[in-house]
Amino acid sequence: MGRGAGHGTTPPYRAFLAVLLAAIGAAMVIPILMVFSTSLAPEVEVLRYGMRILPTTGLSLDSYRYILLGAEGFARALWVSVIVTALGTVLSMTMTCLIAFPMSKFQLPGRKPIFLYCFFTMLFHGGLIPTFFVVKAVGLLDSIWSLIIPSLMSVWYMILLSNFFGSIPASLEESAVIDGANDLWVLTRIVLPLSLPAIATIGLFTAVGFWNSWFPAVIYINDRDKYPMQTILREMLYSLNYSSVLGATIEDAKEPPSAAVRSAAIVVATLPIVLVYPFLQKHFVKGVMVGAVKG
């Protein structure tokens, strides 16, 4: 955490802030708690009362059983999601770091046009169908790689990363170059280690992006065995909203899942991130450049 944590502040000030933060935290927590409790509540109670803050008539794991053991292929989809997220994050971070580093060097000839080349793609996109045809032409249809490669890089993250890289003092790199290092060495041995908060952040965002993504599978993949977990979950959460414009045209045959099942679905989808995040948090806690330039 950045330097200055409470240093030189008075206890009443800190107490006030703490209370404020606790209130904000509570405002976040209560609906989360509702979701969590509903996932553990017996179905009858949910039918009768809707979502609860705390279940009152006992706990039940039925909703989780329905999701995890049900015939929907959830367990396999979970595995697909894990693979896609792991592979995707590693490949994506590599590609993004590789370009963010040169982008952070304002003296590089041609930097600006290349930046515009990248940035332009953020604003103008062909859309769903054209991208589909490209993915088809490249031969990725119905392959798990279609969940990874088309979303390999986000220019947004590249910009953020290069911004972080740029804030590293030039003197650090210069001393390495004087000692004979090439750019790759500078990147991997100096810049990356010093950018751990940035890497952790972008890595987390990237991983979450892959983990939460559900739409590409719908259009690129026909084999249900290759669906990631979020797509299966999304199918379970369908039919919650019907625009009145549609009226009586599209029908659902199947009973939509109850609030309890939906809540369990959310918990299952979110839990991995919640478990992973604490490992990344520590990178947000230290200032990392103490004494780096002293020598």
Place this chain on the structure above:
Amino acid sequence: MKTALKMAVAVLALMTAATGAYAKGSGEQAATKPMDVYYADTSRTAASGDAAVLDFINRKFNVNFHYTQFPSESAAAKFTTMIASGSNLDFFLGWYADWTNPRSIDRAREQGLIVPLDDLLAKYGANLLKDVDAKYWDLARNGGKIWFVPNVQFKSKRFMYVRQDWLEKIGYAKHPATLEEFDGMLRDLKAKNPGKQPNFYPLIGENFTYLYLEFLGSFVETAGNFVDKDGALKPEYFHPNYKRYLETLQKWYADGLINPDQPGIVRQQEREQIEKGQAGVWTTWFGDTRLAQLQKTDPGAKVTFMKAPVGPSGTGGAQSVGIFSGGGQVIMSHCSPEKQAKIIQMLDWFQTAEGQMFQWYGIKGQHWVMQGDFVGLPAGAEPGKLLYNTFYIVNGGNMYAHFIESVATDAGTRESRMAATSGAYPSIDPADYMLPYDWSKTASADRLTDLDTMKTQMLTEIMTGKKPVSYFDEWLEKWKSAGGAQYLKDLDSQYRKIKK
């Protein structure tokens, strides 16, 4: 010894003959491996069917049947990309009617993606040709050829349900028949509150459109476009009774008879209201009594159909069956002749009574049994598991014919259930027969969404009392200038073309 040999030879001969007959009968099937058949039903966005049902289909037709399920909000995107890539799609339920889905049948035909079906039907589609009405086959023709197998269902799939146990509690032995009686029943329900709800609003619709259409028929006999006294086809706004309908809606809402969240409500919320026992009368999709869920929290609950009340139009809501749904099965042109034949054979079997029951309820004896003239669950099955069309995988025609068996909510006879739900108010909306008209090519096409938005907003504002009923006249003028005038022209011109 000789007799034993003679007997052995005779038995052998019999067996050979039998095997031969068997082999001939299932000729190609027994000899070849199962054919992969890919299907997409664009009318439904849910997983349906279970392993046993799929297995049955695979064995019966010697296929590997794959059906694509569309996650609801992405259904259009998924379907579009499947057509664009031609992959994993052999036949699908395409839509013809313009205001529901993209005109996938027309587009597919124009691009040469689907095949004409005349020869196949002649060879393998006897049941289809016999059962599906000739006028629907007419609609399926273009350039002298048949391009799809018409999908015949309900015209209006909404029905009204009522908490029968509550009605009995407050002394309604008979269902109300007229609008006045219905109004009285709503008020009685609200006043007496048999469910002992803290805030009770008797009437709710799955969404606003459903509610609107349910009672429109009591005022406008077609519950939609109607032919006025000059022989012109006009939307319901121009009907003499229309403003009376607006007044009725407004009064019901103001008196707390309609759930106040109605304008923005969606299906899931409506279902939750019903299941919590906060609705007395509701209009929803026909398969949706919510009875199983209701009985978990309120074991004494009883739900029955209720016919829409007869109003100034002399009739009630337009609920009718056996009407062309606006869609049909098409076969993609990349399929081999054998596969095309196989598909028609499947559709033809699904058209039979046996096929219908199978589609709706699953395998007889395993998923359902007949109990009198109800369809019921076999002994030991999980209660509440029998749902309409849980199992239908292929949306074959004439699907409505057998749902009535499983409406195990009314102690009345089959006839009374039929009367309450179908045929009572046959659809006479002339616009039903204008489906071949391509709205996207009309001058008013760009403004259809606006007109629809205007309509919903006007209805909401008047019903909730934000605007008086007199506002309607001013609104109609705005509607005309926002594209309504052109819409009237287009509507009438196509009607005159088709009117015979």
Place this chain on the structure above:
Amino acid sequence: MTGGRTLGARLRRYRLLYLMMVPAVVYLFVFKYMPIFGLMTAFRDYHPTMGLRGFFTAPWIGFKNFRVFFGSIYAGQILANTVIISGLKIAFIFPAPIVLALMINEMQNTVFQRSIQTVTYLPHFISWVVIGGILFDMLSISSGSLNILLERLIGHRVDFLGNPGAFRWILVVSEMWKEVGWGSIVYLAAIAGIDTELYEAASIDGAGHFRQVWHVTLPGLLPTVTVLFLLRIAAILDAGFEQILVLYSPPVYGVADILDTYVYRVGMTQGRYGVATAAGLFKSVIGFAMVVGANKLVRLTGQKGLY
């Protein structure tokens, strides 16, 4: 840096850097630039059954697709709504994560810090479909818990979700609830990256805590804030499609209908793929203009800007 005088010399010196950029450049070309041919469908009567060649052969209709939303009587309304809602969100939701990050940073107790961080980012993972359900449970007139409470307190119920006056604020507040924690992660990372020596130098110069925040933390955050702000401006016509689709209903179309929701309805009822592309193209052009303009302004003030 030691100078390479000729262009050739400099290119050679930086050759490793150029090499590093190759994967990304190729990727962007294949998966972003090639699909851009599809933008032509905004000007054509295109349907996906026409396949890939349809991009080039479908009938040319000029701006007809654009006229679907520009020619609507609702055109002014939907554009105004889009800008207003987006503007409100930028004004309120953009600064909030910064403030939250600063507040979290002030805490000494790391356990408390970490738990607040964890708790606040969780809502980001709940999809709008579910939040919509929760909001309805709270705010509905007939059975919303908040309304039941209000009735006891002030005697009558309030229509939140159907009330044009309240609706925009519901959009802003619910999105703030969902995103403030997640958004603060970036700023916490940025704060963590500030050289601690700067704090020490400042305190040696006699700066108390608040002056340190003012002179060290905030300037340290400024480049990140600028970049994120410029990126947000690029999406100025994105007012929150999924959220609004879930929460809106006809009574509040007047204030909540945005370009995306309108085009969505057009697509649902008429399957007009080209209209959606046209709307996307329009948003991109406006966003592009905004970023170019804003970036110029930023550079005028001496900041680095996006490029």
